[in-house]
Amino acid sequence: MLFAIPWDFWLIFLFLIVVLPWRGRERMRQLLEQLETSGRDRIRLYLSTILFQWVLTAIVAWRAAVRGLSLRELGLLDGQFWPALPVTLVGAALIAVGHWTNLRRMSLSGHPAAEKLRLMAARLFPRSAMETTVYIVLALTAGICEEFIFRGFVIAVLFRVGLSAWIAVVFSSLMFGLAHLYQGKGGSAGTGLLGMLFAGVRIAYDTIFPVVIWHAVLDIVAGIAGARYFAKQQAEETSSDGAES
16 A cells, blocks of 8 residues: 555655654754854744745645645645534643643753753743744744644545555654654654644544644743743853853
8 A cells, every 4th residue: 555655755755754853853963062042043943944844844735736635635624623623722721731731840850851851942942022922933833834744744645545544643643753853762752642642633523723723832832831941940050050160
């Protein structure tokens, strides 16, 4: 069945499985090597990522259209919009509260994962109103673009060649986890598991609408709570160490 996937779709899959994880890890490595990042650096990073995601999404949408994937196959039509609306709203609220609480808890922990997140947060998360505004645009972009690619396009392709729903859920979620390998093995695994939930909801309601909202909410909370509990904390520690020396 996989042999029925067109060559251009295979190239997209290869990009998502190999190039995207490598690019993410390389950018994160370079970022962590910097002693400090300025507000201008962060805004430049946000804008370049926004541009990259929209260009990649446009290419994927172009090839999907050429190959005749319909809007319904891609999860872009209404699907079961109204039945999904309560699930969307409740899920978004639970994700927001749960993620905020978890980040706050981790900020008080001495676990190595918390320390790594603190280092990432100091370089990635916004610290001013302008940075926060651009970051929210980035979060909305990630919600739209990544869900279209991983839950819309990838699942549509796998269904088109006759694979079952559970294979589509597992395969798309593995790809999604790999794309977030820059978060480390634990972060990648957690993202992959979250991707399974997102994929299941996308298939159940025949639309990517709920997961677009959930993804955007998750990233917005990560940026705002991460800046509050990790980035400022790391900045205070850095300035304190500098004063002592």
